[in-house]
Amino acid sequence: MRIKFxxxxxxxxxxxxxxxLEDQELYQYGIEQGILILLNVLTALAxxxxxxxxxxxxxxxxxxxxxxxxxxxxHAKTSLRCYILSVITLVLFCISIKVLRFPNIIWIIIGIVxxxxxxxxxxxxTENKPLDKLEIKVYQKRACLIWIVEALxxxxxxxxxxxxxxxxxxxxxxxxxxxxxxxxxxxxxRSKSIHIKT
Numbered sequence: 001m002r003i004k005f006x007x008x009x010x011x012x013x014x015x016x017x018x019x020x021l022e023d024q025e026l027y028q029y030g031i032e033q034g035i036l037i038l039l040n041v042l043t044a045l046a047x048x049x050x051x052x053x054x055x056x057x058x059x060x061x062x063x064x065x066x067x068x069x070x071x072x073x074x075h076a077k078t079s080l081r082c083y084i085l086s087v088i089t090l091v092l093f094c095i096s097i098k099v100l101r102f103p104n105i106i107w108i109i110i111g112i113v114x115x116x117x118x119x120x121x122x123x124x125x126t127e128n129k130p131l132d133k134l135e136i137k138v139y140q141k142r143a144c145l146i147w148i149v150e151a152l153x154x155x156x157x158x159x160x161x162x163x164x165x166x167x168x169x170x171x172x173x174x175x176x177x178x179x180x181x182x183x184x185x186x187x188x189x190r191s192k193s194i195h196i197k198t
Contacts, residue, residue: 006031036079043083044090051094059168060093063150064175070142071122072129073179074186093171107170111154114173117180118147124183127190 010028013019019027044061048054076082123139125131131139150169157165 006035036083040083040086043087047087047090047094051091051098053094053097055164056094056097056168057090059165060090060172060175063153063169064172067118067143067146067150067172068176068179070139070146071118071176071180072124072126072131072139072183073176074124074182075126075128089175093175096171097167107167111166111170111173114170114177115147115151117177118173119144121180121184124180124187126183126187 006028009031010019010024013027014021014024044057045054048057076085122143123131123136125136150173154166154169157163157169
């Protein structure tokens with residue numbers, strides 16, 4: 001996604017000789033990413049306030065983002081689609097925690113199934129970010145370590161009866177599991193289409 005403000009800032013930096021002309025694209029990209037991150041954070045907070053589930057949103061994001069970064073999975077082709085997908089995910093999350101009334105045992109089973117998917121499939125590469133064998137090992141190890149920390153938090157919050165914490169963790173694992181499975185399906189479909197063409 002091209003953001004005109006980022007382009008203008010980068011051009012001004014070049015004009016004022018703060019950066020070199022050859023670095024303009026890099027700085028513009030960095031500014032764009034910063035704006036998108038800020039937009040995502042503000043949107044998440046707004047959704048949390050609108051649906052009265054701000055603490056859930058914060059915990060969901062804190063758990064989801066680092067694990068998602070190292071686990072990979074499905075990625076939208078454009079920043080706008082990614083943003084829309086994020087908004088839909090958070091809205092569905094907020095609605096689900098208010099509507100769904102499963103017994104705790106069902107949530108535990110969902111958490112266990114999602115944990116298995118995450119630990120078995122991570123990392124799932126994308127077309128834009130293929131991974132070599134070393135990268136796969138590194139991301140796999142990081143994802144595993146992050147999951148262990150999250151699983152300990154999940155267990156502790158369950159023992160202390162802090163449902164808003166362990167339920168948010170469960171939903172973040174569920175969302176990531178869907179992304180990983182979707183990523184695998186996309187990869188297999190793309191691989192089959194490449195074989196057919198060749």
